[in-house]
Amino acid sequence: MTTTITRDNVTTLFPEIHTRLIGDELAPNATEGSSSSSKSGSSEEDLLAGYDEEQIRLMDEQCIVLDNNDMPIGYGSKKTCHLMSNINRGLLHRAFSVFLFHPETKKLLLQQRASEKITFPDMWTNTCCSHPLAHPQEAGRGDLESNVLGAKRAAIRKLGHELGIKAEQVPLEKFEYLTRIHYLAPSDGHWGEHEIDYILFVEADVTTEANKNEVQDTRWVSPDELRGLFRDVEEQSGKDKALKYTPWFRLICEGMLFEWWEKLVQGRLAEVTGEKKIRRM
Numbered sequence: 001m002t003t004t005i006t007r008d009n010v011t012t013l014f015p016e017i018h019t020r021l022i023g024d025e026l027a028p029n030a031t032e033g034s035s036s037s038s039k040s041g042s043s044e045e046d047l048l049a050g051y052d053e054e055q056i057r058l059m060d061e062q063c064i065v066l067d068n069n070d071m072p073i074g075y076g077s078k079k080t081c082h083l084m085s086n087i088n089r090g091l092l093h094r095a096f097s098v099f100l101f102h103p104e105t106k107k108l109l110l111q112q113r114a115s116e117k118i119t120f121p122d123m124w125t126n127t128c129c130s131h132p133l134a135h136p137q138e139a140g141r142g143d144l145e146s147n148v149l150g151a152k153r154a155a156i157r158k159l160g161h162e163l164g165i166k167a168e169q170v171p172l173e174k175f176e177y178l179t180r181i182h183y184l185a186p187s188d189g190h191w192g193e194h195e196i197d198y199i200l201f202v203e204a205d206v207t208t209e210a211n212k213n214e215v216q217d218t219r220w221v222s223p224d225e226l227r228g229l230f231r232d233v234e235e236q237s238g239k240d241k242a243l244k245y246t247p248w249f250r251l252i253c254e255g256m257l258f259e260w261w262e263k264l265v266q267g268r269l270a271e272v273t274g275e276k277k278i279r280r281m
Contacts, residue, residue, distance in 0.1 A: 002090035007073040010065060014091060017065055017074040021134050028135035028157060029061055047190050048079070052116035054213050059118065062134035063093040070094070070180065070196050070278060071142055075134035082119055084186055087194040092182075093131065095195040096151040097248060098159065099257070100127040100170070102220065103203040106265050110226075111163065111210075112217040113246070119187040122216070124229075125246040130158040132198075144276060148177045151198040163218070164209030176201045178260060179275035185247035196278060197248060199256075201264065223261055226253070251281050 003013060010017050048056050059079040064072050072094075080086060081093040100109045109127045113120055132138035132147075132154040140147030152175045159165040178199040186192035210218060221229065230253070232238035233245075256279075263269045 002088075004068075005073065005090050005092070006067060007071075010074045013089065014065075014074075014076065014080065014086060016080045017076040019074050021075065021136055021139060028133040028138050028154070047083070048118070051118050052213065055116050055118050061131070063131045064134055064139055066092045066094055066196055068092065068182070070147070072139060078131070082187075082191050082193065084190055084192045087184065087186075087192050090194075092194050092196065094147075094151075094198070095129065095131050095193070096155055096198040096200055097126050097252065098128040098155045098175075098200045098202060100159075100206065101201065101203045101261075101264060103205055105220070105222070106203075106261075107220040107222050108226065108261070109206075109208075110219045110221055111215045112219075114212060114214050114216045116213050119191045119193065120246050123244045123246045124219075125249040126252070128155065128159050128162055129197075129246070129248065130154065130162075148198065151177070152200060155200055155202075162211055162214040163206075164211065165204075165206045169206045170202055170204050174202050174204055176269060176273050178273050179256075180278045181248070181252065181281050182278050183248060183251055183281040193248065195248075199252065201260070201269065201273075203264070223258055227258075255281070 005013060011019070048059065059077060061078045062075045063078055063081045065074040065076050065081065067073050081091060101107065110124055111127060112124045113122060115121050132150045138150040138154045140150040152172050155175065156167050156170055156172070159170055160167060178201060181197045181199065183197065184192070184194045208218060229240050229243060232240040233243060260272050263272050
């Protein structure tokens with residue numbers, strides 16, 4: 001049984017966690033303090049050894065640490081938040097998942113994560129998945145409205161970073177917030193995810209220029225085409241039978257995505273937006 005993590009005990013349970021936001025004068029993805037590439041306990045091997053240099057640098061970004069009700073209780077590096085040794089003790093952080101649809105065809109843009117990624121490399125997933133960071137622009141104030149705004153700002157930042165999509169093609173007002181999902185998924189023996197994930201839909205005609213350190217491939221799919229991709233894997237037949245998918249993407253697809261997608265096509269997405277409860281997966 002894990003100890004309930006609160007603002008009062010989080011820094012005792014996890015000494016790497018702190019409570020200071022990155023300052024307004026710095027960009028959200030600025031990092032402070034020493035680098036993850038040089039941090040390792042004296043009796044612990046450096047788990048980042050051998051990984052891509054840029055992906056190691058990104059492990060210093062500061063994620064928002066949460067209690068089970070999505071209230072911020074601290075801030076910690078991406079490395080700290082994604083270690084299974086911490087996740088297994090209950091450490092939880094905030095994330096977002098963007099589903100970007102073409103406004104005319106209503107097809108969904110998928111990405112295949114780069115081989116350089118430390119967690120879930122080479123797997124196919126939704127358009128963009130990442131984290132609001134511990135910065136006033138993205139952290140929110142604890143209420144759902146400001147948290148959603150922070151997630152949307154982070155989504156615009158990461159769509160640019162990963163896919164080269166310009167901010168003017170995906171303005172804030174185009175994003176629709178649907179719900180939050182709470183899930184846990186190991187990547188390998190050392191790394192994993194334990195997130196409250198903000199689900200964002202956006203319809204936009206975009207130009208992409210993938211950052212190959214983040215994304216190795218992209219594909220636009222219809223609902224039937226996506227079902228066919230999953231069927232190839234399940235039946236181990238067809239040209240896409242070897243593809244792998246991130247666990248959060250499969251969770252969302254199996255439980256929610258196709259219903260939401262149909263609402264989008266019908267012009268009735270407003271019927272499923274703005275959910276206040278957290279879906280526990």
